[in-house]
Amino acid sequence: MLNNYKMNGILTGLLAFVIFATTTQAVQAMHIMEGFLPPSACIVWGILCVPFLACGITKINRLLDRHPQTITFLAMAGAFTFVLSALKLPSMTGSSSHMTGIGFAAILFGPSVAGVLSVIVLLFQAVLLAHGGLTTLGANTFSMGIVGSVTAFLVYYLLQKIGSPKSVAIFFAASLGDLATYVVTSLQLALVHPSEVGGITASFIKFAGIFAITQIPLAIVEGILTVVLFNIITAYAHDTIKPFGEH
Amino acid sequence: MNINWKYNIGLLFIAVLITILPFMIVKNSDFAGADTQAKNTTQEISKDFEPWFSPFWEPPGTETESMLFALQAAIGSGIIFYCIGYLKGKNDANKK
Numbered sequence: 001m002l003n004n005y006k007m008n009g010i011l012t013g014l015l016a017f018v019i020f021a022t023t024t025q026a027v028q029a030m031h032i033m034e035g036f037l038p039p040s041a042c043i044v045w046g047i048l049c050v051p052f053l054a055c056g057i058t059k060i061n062r063l064l065d066r067h068p069q070t071i072t073f074l075a076m077a078g079a080f081t082f083v084l085s086a087l088k089l090p091s092m093t094g095s096s097s098h099m100t101g102i103g104f105a106a107i108l109f110g111p112s113v114a115g116v117l118s119v120i121v122l123l124f125q126a127v128l129l130a131h132g133g134l135t136t137l138g139a140n141t142f143s144m145g146i147v148g149s150v151t152a153f154l155v156y157y158l159l160q161k162i163g164s165p166k167s168v169a170i171f172f173a174a175s176l177g178d179l180a181t182y183v184v185t186s187l188q189l190a191l192v193h194p195s196e197v198g199g200i201t202a203s204f205i206k207f208a209g210i211f212a213i214t215q216i217p218l219a220i221v222e223g224i225l226t227v228v229l230f231n232i233i234t235a236y237a238h239d240t241i242k243p244f245g246e247h
Numbered sequence: 248m249n250i251n252w253k254y255n256i257g258l259l260f261i262a263v264l265i266t267i268l269p270f271m272i273v274k275n276s277d278f279a280g281a282d283t284q285a286k287n288t289t290q291e292i293s294k295d296f297e298p299w300f301s302p303f304w305e306p307p308g309t310e311t312e313s314m315l316f317a318l319q320a321a322i323g324s325g326i327i328f329y330c331i332g333y334l335k336g337k338n339d340a341n342k343k
Contacts, residue, residue, distance in 0.1 A: 031282070033285070033286060035299050035300035036286070036297065036298055036301065038299070039299070051259045072333060072334065073330075075325055075326055075330060076326065076330045079322075079323045079325075079327075079330075080323070080327060082319065082322075082323035083319075083320050083324050083327065086316055086319040086320040086323065089266050090266065090269040090270055090271050090278040091281075092268070092272060092273060093273075093281075094273045094276035095276075095279050095281045095283075095284055096278045096279065096280060096281065097281045126302075127303070128304070129306070129315065130302035130304060130305040133300070133302065134302075135299075135300045189285065189289065193292045193296065194292070196292075203292050206288055206292070207285060210284045210288060210340050211281055211285065214281045217265050217266075217269070220248055221262045221265050221266060224258050224262040224265075225259075225262060228255050228258050228259060229327075231250065231254070231255055232331055233331070233334060235249060236334040236335050236337075237337075
């Protein structure tokens with residue numbers, strides 16, 4: 001059995017590597033565009049991400065070491081983020097954006113692991129697709145991989161605590177995690193591009209109007225898709241998955 | 248455990264509905280990316296701002312763009328459904 005798990009692990013790992021390495025995406029970046037944050041801001045956001053990501057890498061190594069079969073779910077979580085960030089959906093505001101898919105990973109493995117998956121996706125998008133950017137990688141990882149996934153994790157945890165049904169908790173976790181990502185993106189842009197009149201607040205409202213409002217229907221769709229995927233994997237593997245990465 | 252397909256397909260139907268609703272509500276829009284708008288707003292707010300770094304490589308045209316875009320979605324969903332198939336197979340084998 002262990003051999004089967006190992007084979008499966010290697011195979012899915014390879015597949016995951018193939019998507020990350022060969023896929024390119026030319027969707028417009030809904031993340032912060034290359035060169036749009038001054039160097040100082042890029043460095044600060046980058047440094048803030050480091051301890052979180054180090055935590056995530058340690059956790060992934062420990063998980064794969066103790067429970068090699070979790071590679072299936074890791075590959076799935078990575079692929080989910082990858083697919084959702086490829087789908088630009090129209091919104092009521094007359095513009096388009098894409099989802100993050102980060103809630104799924106955050107609920108399943110905890111926010112630090114989700115952060116590592118998001119940095120992989122963001123990195124490849126920045127290098128191969130001119131999507132997001134290398135200089136803004138830290139800021140984008142912070143909004144999606146840290147704030148987005150921590151929000152999703154906390155919402156799920158709190159809703160579970162107060163006894164709400166699992167799918168309701170998953171829905172709100174994924175939706176609010178998605179939305180939080182773009183609220184932070186707006187704030188990051190506002191901080192370095194304050195309006196002449198009204199300063200940071202005025203510009204935050206402007207950017208939030210573009211990113212966060214556009215994101216609302218998409219966040220709802222992301223919540224729904226995450227619930228469906230959870231329904232499917234819990235039906236087939238309810239004994240294998242334990243949320244929060246307590247494997 | 249069995250999958251409640253009616254429930255899941257109903258949920259997916261709602262997701263599709265939310266996605267196509269903007270086409271009916273918002274007329275005369277090409278649904279440009281939110282980042283393009285943000286770019287314009289940034290230039291409006293900070294008039295003398297110039298992006299100080301540009302991407303090393305950008306896809307040459309829209310045809311290549313949409314190919315890469317389709318490829319990304321295809322490979323990503325390939326992995327997801329490979330994993331679902333694997334879990335289902337394992338689950339079925341354990342039942343026997």
